[in-house]
Amino acid sequence: MTQDGPSWAIAALADEPAPLIAAFVRHHLAIGAREVHIFLDRPNPEAEALLNGLEGCILTLCDQVYWERVNHGRRPGRHLGRQKFNATRAYRTTGCDWLLHCDVDEFISDGAALSALLAHEQSAEGIVLGNLERVHRASEPGVHIFEGAFRGPIGFTETDAKALFGRFATFLNFGLTGHRVGKTIVRTGRDWTMGIHTPNGFDQSKLVKSDSRLLLHFDGLTELHYALKLLRKAFENYAGPKRKIGQERTAQFRFIRDHASDPNALFQLVRGVQSLTEHQTTILGILGVLHEVPFVPKACADLDLSPATFNAMLREREASLIATAGLKL
Incomplete structure (x- = not known):
């Protein structure tokens, strides 16, 4: 924890057009994320050009060289498997106090509200961030x-x-059309593997559900x-x-x-x-x-x-x- 409160990071596997990935990274860094970990599921030179050198963005291309280095050459066959594998790597390497695993079509609407929530829930191991869906x-x-x-x-x-x-x-x-269970931001430094909505091996009694719905889900841009x-x-x-x-x-x-x-x-x-x-x-x-409050990424x-x-x-x-x-x- 810093003098300004708990630090937080986001991890996402990305296989989308470059402007969406760039918007996801820029917005979350602008509203207070210390780190944004992006794992490119396929080559995306346009996204790399937009993100290279951006402070706080940790960009990884998940090509075969990557899988040889981190998983004995085995690329998980399922998209969800690759999401969980990479989110776990981010969880174990981040220098932040909290980590959120989500998709690049999901945006935190209010960074100040999230920071206040993290500072307030000092005994929680994880906080479920409820979601709204764009229409x-x-x-x-x-x-x-x-x-x-x-x-x-x-x-x-x-x-x-x-x-x-x-x-x-x-x-x-x-x-x-999509999920209604939100995504869980979790404390780092625990012996967990990351899931899609909550970590595996997580003590549910240490889970807090936020009353506010800070996660905006764009189920199709x-x-x-x-x-x-x-x-x-x-x-x-x-x-x-x-x-x-x-x-x-x-x-x-x-x-x-x-x-x-x-x-x-x-x-x-x-x-x-x-x-x-x-x-x-x-x-x-x-x-x-x-x-009906409009959203424009920062x-x-x-x-x-x-x-x-x-x-x-x-x-x-x-x-x-x-x-x-x-x-x-």
């Missing part, structure tokens, strides 16, 4: 990929969910990004047992895979689960789970964060996946 509204100008409002989870009955979301209710869990994210998971092929996921996420994967050759149906689903009608906006506002004024540029990079970066899935764009 789009028709009034957005479409200037940058972080536009939108944010919704929190809510336990609808099946009848109420169908009344509000119609046929798209099948794809939503507690009103969200553009419509195309969301579709490709699901396609990548739907076409995963790795040895060993398949990971367990919820029925709603499974339904998303199945629909996207089955309709890859029908862009109208595919993007109709994307809009149905990630955009709000005026009526839905009103209802979620009344229920107190819609947060220290990113010189980055091109336009949807058009982001989608162009996606098409180039994911050309093989697009061809494999038969996605018609």
